[in-house]
Amino acid sequence: MTLAFYALLFVIVAPVFGGLLAGADRIVTARMQSRVGPPLLQPFYDVGKLFQKQSRLLNPIQEPLLLGHVVMMAATGAMMVSGTDLILVTFVFALASLLLVLAAGSAYSPYSFAGAERELIVLLASEPFFILMMAAICKVTDASTFGAVLASPTWVAFQLPGILIAFLMVATIKLRKSPFDISTSHHAHQELVSGLTSDMSGRLLAYVELAHWYESALLCGFAVLLFNWSIPLGIGAFLVAYAAEVLVDNVTSRAKWQLVLRSTWVATLLFAGGNVLALFVVGR
Amino acid sequence: MSSLISFLIAFPLLIGTLLLFTWWPKVRNLIVVASCVAVAAVSIATVIQFGNGNGVFFGLPGGVEPGAALIVSEIAMTAFVVAISIYNRRFFAPVLALIQLGIALYLELAGKLPEADPQRLFWFDRLSMVMVLVVGIIGPLICINAIGYMRDYHRSSPMVKGRRNVFFSLLFIFLAGMFGLVASNYLPMMLVFWEVTTLCSFLLIGYSRTDETIGYAFRALNMNLIGGVGFSVAIALLAEQPNGLDLAMLTSGPVSGVLLLAVALLALAGITKSAQMPFSSWLLGAMYAPSPTSALLHSSTMVKAGVFLLLRLSPAMAGSSVGYLVAFVGLLTFLFVSLVAGTEENLKKVLAYSTIGSLGLIGGCAGIGTPELVWAGVMIIIFHAMAKGLLFLTVGTLENRLYTKNIENFDALLSLMPRVSVLMLVGIAGMFIAPFGIVIAKWAAIRAFLAVPGIAGAALVTIMAFGSSLTIFYWGKLLIKIMSARRQSDYERSIERRISWYEWLSEAPLAIGVIAATLLIGPLSDNVVGPWATAAFSAAPRTFLTMDPAALLIMMAAVVFLPAVAYWSWRHPNYDHADFYASGRSTNNAHVMGMALGGIHRVSLRGYYLSGVLDGTLVFNAGTLACAATLLAMVTAGVVAR
Numbered sequence: 051m052t053l054a055f056y057a058l059l060f061v062i063v064a065p066v067f068g069g070l071l072a073g074a075d076r077i078v079t080a081r082m083q084s085r086v087g088p089p090l091l092q093p094f095y096d097v098g099k100l101f102q103k104q105s106r107l108l109n110p111i112q113e114p115l116l117l118g119h120v121v122m123m124a125a126t127g128a129m130m131v132s133g134t135d136l137i138l139v140t141f142v143f144a145l146a147s148l149l150l151v152l153a154a155g156s157a158y159s160p161y162s163f164a165g166a167e168r169e170l171i172v173l174l175a176s177e178p179f180f181i182l183m184m185a186a187i188c189k190v191t192d193a194s195t196f197g198a199v200l201a202s203p204t205w206v207a208f209q210l211p212g213i214l215i216a217f218l219m220v221a222t223i224k225l226r227k228s229p230f231d232i233s234t235s236h237h238a239h240q241e242l243v244s245g246l247t248s249d250m251s252g253r254l255l256a257y258v259e260l261a262h263w264y265e266s267a268l269l270c271g272f273a274v275l276l277f278n279w280s281i282p283l284g285i286g287a288f289l290v291a292y293a294a295e296v297l298v299d300n301v302t303s304r305a306k307w308q309l310v311l312r313s314t315w316v317a318t319l320l321f322a323g324g325n326v327l328a329l330f331v332v333g334r
Numbered sequence: 335m336s337s338l339i340s341f342l343i344a345f346p347l348l349i350g351t352l353l354l355f356t357w358w359p360k361v362r363n364l365i366v367v368a369s370c371v372a373v374a375a376v377s378i379a380t381v382i383q384f385g386n387g388n389g390v391f392f393g394l395p396g397g398v399e400p401g402a403a404l405i406v407s408e409i410a411m412t413a414f415v416v417a418i419s420i421y422n423r424r425f426f427a428p429v430l431a432l433i434q435l436g437i438a439l440y441l442e443l444a445g446k447l448p449e450a451d452p453q454r455l456f457w458f459d460r461l462s463m464v465m466v467l468v469v470g471i472i473g474p475l476i477c478i479n480a481i482g483y484m485r486d487y488h489r490s491s492p493m494v495k496g497r498r499n500v501f502f503s504l505l506f507i508f509l510a511g512m513f514g515l516v517a518s519n520y521l522p523m524m525l526v527f528w529e530v531t532t533l534c535s536f537l538l539i540g541y542s543r544t545d546e547t548i549g550y551a552f553r554a555l556n557m558n559l560i561g562g563v564g565f566s567v568a569i570a571l572l573a574e575q576p577n578g579l580d581l582a583m584l585t586s587g588p589v590s591g592v593l594l595l596a597v598a599l600l601a602l603a604g605i606t607k608s609a610q611m612p613f614s615s616w617l618l619g620a621m622y623a624p625s626p627t628s629a630l631l632h633s634s635t636m637v638k639a640g641v642f643l644l645l646r647l648s649p650a651m652a653g654s655s656v657g658y659l660v661a662f663v664g665l666l667t668f669l670f671v672s673l674v675a676g677t678e679e680n681l682k683k684v685l686a687y688s689t690i691g692s693l694g695l696i697g698g699c700a701g702i703g704t705p706e707l708v709w710a711g712v713m714i715i716i717f718h719a720m721a722k723g724l725l726f727l728t729v730g731t732l733e734n735r736l737y738t739k740n741i742e743n744f745d746a747l748l749s750l751m752p753r754v755s756v757l758m759l760v761g762i763a764g765m766f767i768a769p770f771g772i773v774i775a776k777w778a779a780i781r782a783f784l785a786v787p788g789i790a791g792a793a794l795v796t797i798m799a800f801g802s803s804l805t806i807f808y809w810g811k812l813l814i815k816i817m818s819a820r821r822q823s824d825y826e827r828s829i830e831r832r833i834s835w836y837e838w839l840s841e842a843p844l845a846i847g848v849i850a851a852t853l854l855i856g857p858l859s860d861n862v863v864g865p866w867a868t869a870a871f872s873a874a875p876r877t878f879l880t881m882d883p884a885a886l887l888i889m890m891a892a893v894v895f896l897p898a899v900a901y902w903s904w905r906h907p908n909y910d911h912a913d914f915y916a917s918g919r920s921t922n923n924a925h926v927m928g929m930a931l932g933g934i935h936r937v938s939l940r941g942y943y944l945s946g947v948l949d950g951t952l953v954f955n956a957g958t959l960a961c962a963a964t965l966l967a968m969v970t971a972g973v974v975a976r
Contacts, residue, residue: 108914109819111903118895125888134884137780141773145892148810155814158746158925159914160937167942170810177803185795189784249914308947323796330792
């Protein structure tokens with residue numbers, strides 16, 4: 051019963067958290083560029099407006115795929131907090147991300163398709179890390195669910211320094227920040243126009259935004275797993291990391307997909323893989 | 335039991351012989367369909383009579399002893415291999431075949447072969463039951479599909495001499511060999527069936543008799559004969575051990591000494607047959623055969639025989655160095671072929687790499703050998719057989735309609751061939767989204783590998799992390815292509831109507847089977863696969879599907895989701911097809927784009943391939959080398975243990 055309550059809580063609170071985070075992101079970014087920026091609640095206004103606009107469909111399959119994307123993203127988070135096996139959560143997470151790729155790719159227009167293929171690349175780049183991270187968390191705490199990891203006396207972050215470093219890198223991908231934002235762009239004048247959302251409009255775009263809010267909250271949940279001894283500390287750490295991501299976003303330019311894939315995999319192998327190796331060799 | 339199993343072996347053999355001399359297509363089609371129904375019915379009857387109980391042992395009806403029949407069939411097969419090899423001027427295969435025959439003759443003539451217990455020739459347990467269903471239902475469906483496929487195949491390849499009587503004859507003999515193999519307990523008898531499948535696949539791969547396919551056929555023969563030699567040497571070693579040739583007794587628990595060496599050699603045979611590295615290239619070469627051959631080799635026969643043997647051996651090698659090394663061969667294969675699959679444009683090859691990867695996962699599960707892992711292994715066998723069988727059959731259908739196997743040519747498949755697309759989506763969802771297929775096995779494997787101590791455990795987990803991410807990449811690319819849409823001309827819309835009923839009636843049941851099995855995963859696990867896994871390891875009964883019901887439900891929904899939305903979008907009445915954005919160029923919904931200086935151009939979009947970051951050939955060779963070294967270490971470990 052309490053687990054179902056946590057699931058419901060995530061479904062309701064996560065988009066609020068994600069939307070506020072997006073609003074804060076836009077203000078901080080604007081200040082870094084000597085602009086004032088929009089109000090904090092602007093993302094909510096935007097999504098509300100998008101829902102009222104007409105949607106142009108290149109392929110009718112896009113809409114159910116995007117709805118599936120939102121539902122799966124929310125379900126991933128809900129499953130995580132309500133006690134689903136953490137390794138399984140990463141698989142559902144990947145499936146949720148895949149639905150966005152399919153929705154964009156099925157539009158089959160030059161920019162959407164390029165965005166979809168690149169999103170698939172970043173999915174490939176980030177997925178090994180998430181599996182390794184969850185495996186490592188399960189290994190050090192000897193637990194397999196969110197609640198059990200939080201209840202564990204082991205302080206996860208201290209045993210997983212390599213995972214923490216790699217997390218910063220991979221989170222850049224999931225938060226769609228430069229230099230790893232190869233699949234989307236917020237600025238229509240760039241080489242990709244707006245990537246995988248190029249041919250989405252109206253409520254289709256609103257679904258994408260909503261799912262992204264859930265995704266941010268989910269990542270925050272992952273950070274809480276790493277700082278398992280205190281939930282506020284985990285959220286705080288995530289916010290600090292997010293601020294750092296915004297800074298990096300503003301000072302770097304987009305990398306080529308080959309570089310993104312190579313560098314992420316190398317980092318995953320070195321830091322996360324090395325960390326896992328140490329865990330297994332030293333043992334618990 | 336005894337008479338039913340004997341029927342399942344003898345009947346397809348008889349039909350195979352009959353079909354060899356049936357030159358009239360209509361009569362042949364009738365015989366094929368009727369026999370397929372009979373084989374499927376008897377398979378089900380066998381399972382019903384077995385009643386899902388514990389393992390039973392039995393002999394031939396009336397207590398008949400195989401006697402000289404085994405050695406006679408070995409001599410016949412060897413003579414055939416020698417003759418056909420010399421005719422084609424290949425000399426490696428006859429050497430291997432003669433070595434095998436030499437060992438068999440030596441054991442027979444020197445009286446080294448202990449008397450077989452006539453009541454323990456066959457061993458039928460839940461694993462055999464699963465295999466009989468896989469062979470006995472999916473196999474016949476593929477045979478029926480082949481009627482439609484081969485007609486189109488010979489129309490589009492007029493250079494190939496029609497020998498369809500031989501083709502269908504081989505399909506049935508293949509099934510007979512598989513039935514014998516999965517029910518054998520007496521190893522020398524199993525070897526005979528093992529060689530029957532080797533020979534049938536050799537002949538099926540070389541069906542078109544071009545220089546290219548003959549080369550691939552001999553590659554398959556050579557590699558599988560290497561495994562056969564390993565099998566023979568294992569028999570020679572086991573012949574001197576008490577009850578050594580009794581598979582059930584050999585695999586009742588961990589073994590050591592000479593037995594471990596024999597198990598390592600048997601595992602080598604399993605690895606060659608399931609096309610794991612360094613023996614993967616034979617299955618890739620098999621792609622050039624007609625598609626039903628691929629479907630048969632990949633889904634219900636041949637490679638499944640290899641992993642079947644590995645799963646059988648699992649309790650014997652669990653915890654030993656041999657077991658670990660078998661697991662490493664499997665998982666390294668999984669990782670390397672998944673990397674190569676990301677560089678490949680030929681859909682049949684991608685499917686082949688995916689098969690090899692799945693088999694590698696099963697090998698990894700069998701090598702480490704815990705009840706949870708072999709449970710996952712059997713689950714993969716079941717779902718992979720259905721999903722991959724379906725995929726190969728649908729790709730065969732596409733190939734005969736679109737004259738291509740290249741993923742890049744499958745643009746807008748959903749609007750071009752909606753029904754085939756939906757079937758393919760069921761297959762793909764079954765392969766990698768479903769809670770069965772690969773996902774559940776990946777999950778169970780990672781969970782189990784977390785408990786493996788030391789560097790081995792860390793390596794296994796890391797390999798799993800990277801390998802399983804790669805599967806998302808290559809399936810995702812294919813999904814994008816299939817799900818895209820564009821307005822079709824009337825001609826394009828007519829293509830799908832020319833697919834034969836033989837194809838629809840074989841592909842649709844497989845698709846329904848995939849979905850049904852997904853929904854029934856709970857009972858399947860609790861009543862069949864779970865009890866088998868605990869019995870094989872003499873472990874305490876437990877629940878294997880410990881997955882959260884919510885997670886299970888979501889993943890089940892996901893399997894149905896993609897095909898369902900695809901079906902929905904195809905039947906969508908108000909299909910708007912808005913024009914796409916192309917920086918202000920004029921575009922239209924048939925994906926035609928106006929060019930800057932006039933003229934129009936049809937948009938053609940190419941996916942990203944991992945060839946942008948790595949060299950597929952290099953990776954494949956590296957994997958082959960790494961696995962060859964691991965394999966060498968495995969046999970050495972066996973020799974040292976002796």
